[in-house]
Ligand SMILES: O=c1ccn([C@H]2C[C@H](O)[C@@H](COP(=O)(O)OP(=O)(O)OP(=O)(O)O)O2)c(=O)[nH]1
């Protein structure tokens with residue numbers, strides 16, 4: 001049972017020349033987002049560009065969010081990842097979905113119009129209400145962190 005999410009097409013090439021984002025397989029967690037550029041665009045090593053996806057989504061439910069994640073093939077083979085590492089889409093955001101695209105590699109990379117460059121994953125969210133305390137109940141870990149347990 002899939003959760004309905006409102007989507008607006010902002011670029012008419014989506015839904016005609018290029019399909020709407022969709023799950024590639026029944027078990028897919030992410031839907032690929034496309035680079036809705038005006039022209040093929042080369043990203044120089046170290047450069048970051050903001051790429052429109054041609055859509056807007058309104059998640060609406062504060063118990064949900066969407067995250068934009070890199071595609072593993074692009075990231076591993078070509079160094080094409082996200083300038084913000086992970087994009088977080090708030091449930092009340094209604095603007096265009098944008099992908100910050102960072103070439104962390106050592107070769108220029110050319111994005112063609114409509115290329116699938118990142119993926120969108122919907123996730124549950126818990127909004128917390130802080131409760132001020134002076135002391136925490138003792139836990140097994142306590143204040144140990146940042147590798148204090150070693151690597152073996
Ligand atoms: O990769 C991304 C990340 C964010 N957004 C949109 C949706 C998100 O809800 C909004 C704000 O993102 P965020 O809160 O991460 O950015 P900010 O720098 O804190 O901006 P703001 O002050 O608008 O919250 O920008 C995108 O389109 N793509």
Ligand SMILES: [Mg+2]
Nearest residue numbers: 088089090093
């Ligand atoms: Mg913010």
